[in-house]
Amino acid sequence: MNIIGKKYWYFAISLFVLVPGLIALFLFGLNRSIDFSGGSRITLTFKSRIFKETTKTIQKELTKEQVKDVSLQASGNTVIVRSSPITEAQHATLLQDLHKDFGAFREDAFETIGPIIGSETTINALKAIVVASILIILYIAWSFRKVPRPASSVRFGVCAILALVHDVLVVVGIFAILGHFFRIEVDSLFVTALLTVIGFSVHDTIVVFDRIRENLRRMGGMPFDQVVNASILQTLDRSLNTSLTVLLVLLAMLLFGGESIRWFIIALLIGIVSGTYSSIFNASPLLVLWHELSLKRKKNI
Amino acid sequence: MIRNPRTLFFIIIALTIIVLCVNLPQVTTLSIHSKIPLVNKKVDIQKTVGFNPYFFLKPLGANASFGFKKGLDLEGGTSITFKADMKNIPQDRRDDALVAAKSVIETRINLFGVAEPVVQTAVSTNDYRIIVDLPGVTDVNKAVNLIGTTAQLSFWEQAASASAEALSQTASPSAYPKGIVQTIGEVAKPTDLTGNDLQQTSVVFDPNTGKPQVQLNFTSDGAKKFADITKRNINKIVAIVLDNQVVEAPRVSQAILTGNAVITGNFTPESARTLATELNAGALPVPLSILEQHVIGPTLGSESLQKTLFAGILGFIIIIVFMCVLYGRLGIIASVALCIYTLLTLAIFKVSTLTPYGITLTLSGIAGFILSIGMAVDANILIFERTKEELRRGRTKPIAIELGFSRAWESIRDSNIATLITSTILYMFGTGLVKGFALVLAIGVLISMFSAIIVTRTFVRLIYGGDSLKREVRHS
Numbered sequence: 001m002n003i004i005g006k007k008y009w010y011f012a013i014s015l016f017v018l019v020p021g022l023i024a025l026f027l028f029g030l031n032r033s034i035d036f037s038g039g040s041r042i043t044l045t046f047k048s049r050i051f052k053e054t055t056k057t058i059q060k061e062l063t064k065e066q067v068k069d070v071s072l073q074a075s076g077n078t079v080i081v082r083s084s085p086i087t088e089a090q091h092a093t094l095l096q097d098l099h100k101d102f103g104a105f106r107e108d109a110f111e112t113i114g115p116i117i118g119s120e121t122t123i124n125a126l127k128a129i130v131v132a133s134i135l136i137i138l139y140i141a142w143s144f145r146k147v148p149r150p151a152s153s154v155r156f157g158v159c160a161i162l163a164l165v166h167d168v169l170v171v172v173g174i175f176a177i178l179g180h181f182f183r184i185e186v187d188s189l190f191v192t193a194l195l196t197v198i199g200f201s202v203h204d205t206i207v208v209f210d211r212i213r214e215n216l217r218r219m220g221g222m223p224f225d226q227v228v229n230a231s232i233l234q235t236l237d238r239s240l241n242t243s244l245t246v247l248l249v250l251l252a253m254l255l256f257g258g259e260s261i262r263w264f265i266i267a268l269l270i271g272i273v274s275g276t277y278s279s280i281f282n283a284s285p286l287l288v289l290w291h292e293l294s295l296k297r298k299k300n301i
Numbered sequence: 302m303i304r305n306p307r308t309l310f311f312i313i314i315a316l317t318i319i320v321l322c323v324n325l326p327q328v329t330t331l332s333i334h335s336k337i338p339l340v341n342k343k344v345d346i347q348k349t350v351g352f353n354p355y356f357f358l359k360p361l362g363a364n365a366s367f368g369f370k371k372g373l374d375l376e377g378g379t380s381i382t383f384k385a386d387m388k389n390i391p392q393d394r395r396d397d398a399l400v401a402a403k404s405v406i407e408t409r410i411n412l413f414g415v416a417e418p419v420v421q422t423a424v425s426t427n428d429y430r431i432i433v434d435l436p437g438v439t440d441v442n443k444a445v446n447l448i449g450t451t452a453q454l455s456f457w458e459q460a461a462s463a464s465a466e467a468l469s470q471t472a473s474p475s476a477y478p479k480g481i482v483q484t485i486g487e488v489a490k491p492t493d494l495t496g497n498d499l500q501q502t503s504v505v506f507d508p509n510t511g512k513p514q515v516q517l518n519f520t521s522d523g524a525k526k527f528a529d530i531t532k533r534n535i536n537k538i539v540a541i542v543l544d545n546q547v548v549e550a551p552r553v554s555q556a557i558l559t560g561n562a563v564i565t566g567n568f569t570p571e572s573a574r575t576l577a578t579e580l581n582a583g584a585l586p587v588p589l590s591i592l593e594q595h596v597i598g599p600t601l602g603s604e605s606l607q608k609t610l611f612a613g614i615l616g617f618i619i620i621i622v623f624m625c626v627l628y629g630r631l632g633i634i635a636s637v638a639l640c641i642y643t644l645l646t647l648a649i650f651k652v653s654t655l656t657p658y659g660i661t662l663t664l665s666g667i668a669g670f671i672l673s674i675g676m677a678v679d680a681n682i683l684i685f686e687r688t689k690e691e692l693r694r695g696r697t698k699p700i701a702i703e704l705g706f707s708r709a710w711e712s713i714r715d716s717n718i719a720t721l722i723t724s725t726i727l728y729m730f731g732t733g734l735v736k737g738f739a740l741v742l743a744i745g746v747l748i749s750m751f752s753a754i755i756v757t758r759t760f761v762r763l764i765y766g767g768d769s770l771k772r773e774v775r776h777s
Contacts, residue, residue, distance in 0.1 A: 088441055108597070108598045112593060114593050116592055132723050135722050135726070139715075188732060192665065196672070196723065199720035204716075206715045207712055207716060241682045242679045245682070246675035249616035249617075249674060250616075250672070252616035253612040253616065256608055256611055257611075258607075259608075260374075261605065
């Protein structure tokens with residue numbers, strides 16, 4: 001099987017998945033939860049299904065309290081109210097009024113996040129992703145420092161990072177689409193998923209790079225792209241199996257697990273699938289591409 | 302390092318037994334209520350069944366009951382982040398002020414009887430915060446009132462009019478608490494009697510009206526000061542000021558030497574108790590404002606928890622089946638190692654609750670733990686695939702196994718370090734919820750490295766030992 005030979009196909013597939021997501025990201029941005037934008041969120045569970053009149057009444061009560069930026073999302077017996085921050089006094093009055101309107105219901109959660117914390121969480125999230133990526137490049141560069149020519153440790157590091165960035169963008173892009181069309185929110189748990197995906201994507205990539213390094217030592221004479229291809233084929237079983245165990249566990253959690261972490265699990269699933277794909281079909285071919293380009297440059301001098 | 306697989310094996314078995322004990326459920330009580338027919342007697346048996354697995358710890362003096370520390374999202378409760386307004390405190394006293402505020406809050410919460418509260422401080426360039434987690438408390442209003450009120454008590458009297466000394470001691474009228482001018486007059490000054498002079502504050506009920514009142518008992522110094530104040534203000538009004546607002550302005554009829562005062566006011570039993578608690582705990586050195594608050598009801602979390610645990614167990618079984626199908630006997634060994642890994646990690650979570658660094662399990666933390674189970678097998682797969690390869694190249698079994706372990710170690714180390722790096726970053730940059738996940742993931746990774754390398758290798762060596770084992774025994 002010649003994977004390296006068909007590398008342009010695989011790059012094309014990657015682009016095919018990335019581009020819609022990126023377009024959505026630029027056009028719509030991410031649907032940020034109050035963790036990032038600040039605001040209040042109330043989760044109410046009623047005894048029976050939510051109908052239009054229910055939401056209208058809730059809306060009316062909120063307007064009476066002069067609460068701004070209200071958006072309601074109902075599913076089954078639960079309705080989630082999002083708005084700009086409301087005070088405890090408004091909250092108490094609101095609950096009283098709603099009890100008068102609807103009798104008994106259960107307030108599952110009430111959260112208020114001030115704007116300071118909101119923007120802080122956003123900045124921290126971005127910082128975390130950038131710092132983690134940099135540290136990982138440095139670690140790979142250090143760990144692969146003794147790799148024989150023609151590959152240099154910097155190349156390993158950068159290609160790993162490119163694969164990693166690919167994975168992050170795939171997940172973010174898909175959630176931008178989901179956010180716009182299905183109102184799926186992005187919260188701090190999503191950032192956690194991203195960082196876990198980063199760790200895992202590199203995990204996968206290192207398995208392949210490790211083999212390339214070993215083969216370069218052993219098959220030094222052969223052309224670079226053949227060494228890389230052989231390495232990929234040798235590690236295919238390993239890569240797929242290690243990812244498979246994690247994916248199976250995640251699938252079990254997705255199908256049978258709790259509601260509140262559902263999108264967290266989905267983000268992890270998408271990220272890890274993408275991570276496996278990028279380690280095999282992106283990271284190593286990129287190494288070869290770099291090698292070819294540097295050879296061409298040397299020829300042209 | 303201990304080289305002999307037999308020794309390692311027994312150490313591992315011992316460890317497993319300890320870990321099993323930590324994880325076992327406690328003593329259960331069996332109770333039977335029924336009627337014996339014919340005799341018509343009632344039978345009521347309550348027998349204690351099961352064993353106390355901690356009996357071996359008793360000699361060590363430990364009376365521990367190991368349980369998990371559940372996060373707010375599983376248990377339900379309130380979490381509030383306060384910002385301390387430090388504008389009246391000089392720069393070098395700010396850290397102390399924050400610590401003082403924290404201990405006042407802790408005292409108040411303890412006096413009020415909240416179980417297992419968590420109060421933390423966080424400082425970042427001029428931003429001083431206090432984060433309060435109250436498991437089981439769902440009335441935010443009550444929590445905020447209890448914690449957020451500064452509760453600074455002071456007593457004000459009329460100043461001798463227009464003397465230079467009086468004016469220099471007086472705060473300027475704009476800084477007067479609300480209601481001073483109406484009660485005392487144009488010129489008032491604070492006395493030296495403050496909340497610090499309180500020995501004890503309690504709630505009493507007026508014998509005539511039955512209304513709740515707050516009784517102040519001063520310390521001996523305070524009683525002296527109070528006696529002086531009442532002596533020099535006979536037939537005048539003395540204002541009791543709480544947090545910049547006059548709450549009581551009695552006319553002094555006689556000098557009070559007993560060191561007691563009563564605030565009547567418009568109290569409900571609840572608000573009287575709150576005020577008494579605050580005064581007993583002491584005043585907050587700085588005012589607080591709310592930055593964010595979360596109130597989570599317990600039902601939301603527990604439903605998700607059940608489902609996620611079920612999914613986790615399912616995933617565990619799937620992995621074991623997977624490993625055995627793919628790798629045969631080696632797979633079974635890996636599965637045993639996986640079980641030990643799970644028990645060990647759970648035990649660490651439980652035991653950590655005894656230390657000040659208790660690990661709080663949130664729903665995402667549990668997801669992270671389940672994830673780490675999936676990743677724990679990773680290392681085993683790397684080793685086994687490598688072993689298969691060496692076998693294909695024609696090596697003998699024991700040597701292939703040894704090579705499998707040693708060659709795979711580099712990959713395992715590198716890839717797990719990457720996950721550890723991201724866990725560290727998550728821990729540093731994340732809030733409470735995220736921190737829990739990061740910690741669980743990091744511990745999972747570390748223990749999984751141990752279980753894959755040491756545990757699996759020991760079992761494998763013991764079973765397939767052959768040459769390598771003989772060689773080692775000859776050396777020792």
